[in-house]
Structures are given as structure tokens and as C-alpha cells.
Amino acid sequence: MARKQAYVGIDIGHSNIRIVQVEKTAGGVRLTKFAITETPADSVRDGLVRNPEEVGHAIKTAMKEAHMNAHRAVIAASGGAVYVRAVPFPKMNAAMLRESLKFEASRYVPGSIEDSYVEAEILENLNDAQMNVLLAAAPRDIVDGRIAACKAAGLDVRVVEIETFAASRALLETDQTKEMGTNTYILVDIGAASTTVSVIENGTYVMHRSMPTAGNTLTEGLKAAFKLETVDAEAGKHALDLAEFLTPEGQENPPLKVIAAHVDDLVRELRRSMNYLQTQSQGDLTTPTKIDGMFLCGGGAKLKGLDKYIQSKLGIPVKTIGVFENPIVTQTGVFSDTGVDLAVATGLAMRPVLHAA
Ligand SMILES: Nc1ncnc2c1ncn2[C@@H]1O[C@H](COP(=O)(O)OP(=O)(O)OP(=O)(O)O)[C@@H](O)[C@H]1O
Numbered sequence: 001m002a003r004k005q006a007y008v009g010i011d012i013g014h015s016n017i018r019i020v021q022v023e024k025t026a027g028g029v030r031l032t033k034f035a036i037t038e039t040p041a042d043s044v045r046d047g048l049v050r051n052p053e054e055v056g057h058a059i060k061t062a063m064k065e066a067h068m069n070a071h072r073a074v075i076a077a078s079g080g081a082v083y084v085r086a087v088p089f090p091k092m093n094a095a096m097l098r099e100s101l102k103f104e105a106s107r108y109v110p111g112s113i114e115d116s117y118v119e120a121e122i123l124e125n126l127n128d129a130q131m132n133v134l135l136a137a138a139p140r141d142i143v144d145g146r147i148a149a150c151k152a153a154g155l156d157v158r159v160v161e162i163e164t165f166a167a168s169r170a171l172l173e174t175d176q177t178k179e180m181g182t183n184t185y186i187l188v189d190i191g192a193a194s195t196t197v198s199v200i201e202n203g204t205y206v207m208h209r210s211m212p213t214a215g216n217t218l219t220e221g222l223k224a225a226f227k228l229e230t231v232d233a234e235a236g237k238h239a240l241d242l243a244e245f246l247t248p249e250g251q252e253n254p255p256l257k258v259i260a261a262h263v264d265d266l267v268r269e270l271r272r273s274m275n276y277l278q279t280q281s282q283g284d285l286t287t288p289t290k291i292d293g294m295f296l297c298g299g300g301a302k303l304k305g306l307d308k309y310i311q312s313k314l315g316i317p318v319k320t321i322g323v324f325e326n327p328i329v330t331q332t333g334v335f336s337d338t339g340v341d342l343a344v345a346t347g348l349a350m351r352p353v354l355h356a357a
């Protein structure tokens with residue numbers, strides 16, 4: 001019975017697949033089982049699982065090795081084509097919203113609405129005629145490919161959400177010290193193939209973007225500049241501390257120069273997201289939105305000194321965070337780090353445990 005009802009959260013990334021199982025504790029959740037495996041080469045591209053059988057096999061093998069026997073999975077969609085934003089809709093009740101969703105959503109969602117899964121949640125009234133709605137959309141092929149991979153692994157997919165919602169649940173929403181309701185945070189997930197940026201203002205997603213500068217960009221930069229093999233460039237990257245680039249001696253360090261140039265591209269994109277937020281809030285004649293903090297997660301955020309470097313460029317508090325820094329997330333002692341790269345998988349695994357599914 002327990003086995004049948006157990007869930008795993010699966011983060012299908014471009015370079016790694018992470019599988020997490022949690023159990024409920026008095027004050028939150030405990031991470032009890034974990035598996036990680038490399039994503040089979042070239043099997044995930046732009047968020048799309050190109051080879052579900054192969055990915056399914058990798059999931060199955062990794063779960064077996066980690067003695068995970070759950071049958072139900074919670075997964076997420078990611079990639080540049082995923083859309084998340086709070087948008088104004090004409091006022092209507094939830095039933096009417098369901099009826100008219102495709103029509104109303106087609107004004108916002110890029111790409112064909114017929115080829116997308118669309119979800120909406122009523123947030124609050126904006127005025128007599130309009131209400132704010134959180135709109136989330138993902139291309140069908142991205143979602144279906146992931147479901148097919150899980151099916152090939154013998155798993156029953158019960159929930160599909162958006163990666164950033166999962167990461168935010170594990171890192172921010174369930175952490176009472178974060179004061180989501182009154183603060184504006186930017187959550188940045190730096191993966192292998194893409195970086196996603198979500199601006200969450202007073203608990204509402206006001207923007208979500210995906211950009212191609214991510215961990216692999218840095219590795220490729222080192223490979224090209226120093227004619228290195230991938231493994232050596234990767235190892236070299238792990239040994240660097242980008243905070244040193246803020247000192248005069250560090251400025252002369254050739255690998256740091258290469259890394260900093262790419263991180264500066266990322267910083268430019270992050271600044272664009274911040275500027276967008278300012279223009280939005282000036283529209284309603286309020287004072288510009290104060291950004292209370294930027295949080296970095298994902299494997300790419302493990303680059304030493306990255307948060308300090310970005311903070312010095314953007315002038316707002318920037319911190320790399322992991323799931324074990326959230327007081328409600330505990331573990332069995334197997335992890336010695338803070339779980340910077342576990343946010344998506346843990347947030348997915350937490351969902352059915354926190355909200356009875
Ligand atoms: N200690 C480290 N220092 C610097 N970079 C690191 C470190 N550890 C991992 N990375 C980088 O993290 C990236 C992988 O991150 P992650 O596993 O979160 O990606 P993913 O979820 O598979 O990809 P995506 O989110 O793009 O689908 C790689 O580019 C890797 O080089």
C-alpha cells in the first residue's frame with residue numbers, strides 16, 4: 001500500500017536527472033531517498049525529451065540502484081517555450097475561466113494555444129472589470145515527452161508543473177523566514193543548458209524568462225579559450241572562485257576573465273528583468289519596486305563566488321541557496337552540502353506530501 005502511494009519528484013534536466021523522495025515530518029518534510037544520473041547524451045534539448053525510452057531507462061536504473069520503489073511521479077516542464085505570468089483577465093468565476101481559458105490565454109501565450117497545456121489560477125481583483133490571473137502554459141510535446149519517459153520507467157505521472165514553481169516551493173514559499181507575501185524576490189535557476197529567471201512580487205509571479213547562458217556556456221568558454229577537453233574544462237571551472245575577479249590580481253587571471261565575460265552576459269539579462277519590473281511598477285504611479293533579494297540555485301550556481309560577483313554588479317542582495325537552508329526541509333545525513341541543485345526535484349516531491357494529492 002505504502003509503496004503504491006509513494007511519490008517521487010523527478011527533475012529531468014539537460015545534463016542531470018535527479019529523483020527525490022520525501023516523507024512528512026512534524027514540521028515539514030525529510031528527504032529520505034535520492035538518485036542522480038546523467039541525462040543520456042543529446043536526449044533532452046530545449047526542454048524536449050527526444051528519446052523517452054532512453055530517458056525512461058535511465059530513470060528506472062537510477063531508482064533501482066537507490067532502492068526507490070515509488071510508483072507515482074511528480075514532474076515539471078522547463079525550457080524557453082514555458083510561459084508563466086500574472087495577467088489581467090475580465091472578471092469571471094472559476095467555472096467560466098475554465099470555459100474561456102483557451103480564448104483569453106491565446107492573447108498572451110506565445111505559440112499555438114492548441115499545442116499547449118494551459119492552466120490558470122485566479123489571484124485577486126484588479127478593478128471592477130478585471131482580475132489578476134496566474135497563467136502557466138507549456139508546449140504539449142515538452143510535457144508529453146516527459147510523461148512518456150516516466151511511463152517507460154514504469155511510473156504513473158500524477159502531476160506536471162513548471163520547474164520554477166517547484167524550486168520556489170522548496171526554497172522560498174515554505175520557508176517562513178522568507179516573507180513571500182510582502183517581499184519581491186528574483187529566483188534564478190542556473191542549469192546546464194539554460195537559466196530561468198522568475199520575479200515573484202508579494203508572492204505573485206510577475207515574470208518568467210529563460211535564457212541560454214548557463215553552466216555549459218562557461219565550460220564551453222574555457223574549452224575554446226584553452227583548447228581543453230570537456231572533463232578538464234569542467235574540473236577547472238569547479239576550482240575557480242569568481243569573487244577573486246573582483247580584486248586587482250584576480251582581474252589578471254585568464255580563466256576568470258573567460259568566465260566573467262559570460263557571467264556578464266547573464267548579468268545583463270538579469271538587469272533587463274529588473275528594469276522590466278521597474279517599468280511595470282512605475283505604470284501604476286507607485287514608487288519603484290524594491291527588490292528584496294535574488295536567490296541562485298541549480299548546479300551552475302555552485303560556481304564559487306558567483307553570488308558575490310553578481311551582487312557587486314547588480315547592487316542588490318544576491319545569495320546562492322539550497323533546500324537544506326529551508327528550516328522545514330531535513331535529511332538523513334547523507335548530504336554534506338546545502339542542496340543547491342536539489343530545488344526542483346525536492347519541490348516536486350514535496351507537493352503531494354504538503355497538499356494531500
Ligand atoms: N562545483 C561547481 N562549480 C561550477 N559549476 C558547477 C559545479 N557543479 C556543477 N556545475 C555546473 O552545473 C551545471 C549543471 O547544473 P544542473 O545539474 O542544475 O543542470 P540541469 O538541471 O541538468 O540542466 P538544465 O536546468 O539546463 O536542464 C553544469 O553546467 C555544471 O558544470
Ligand SMILES: [Mg+2]
Nearest residue numbers: 013191192298
Ligand atoms: Mg535544471
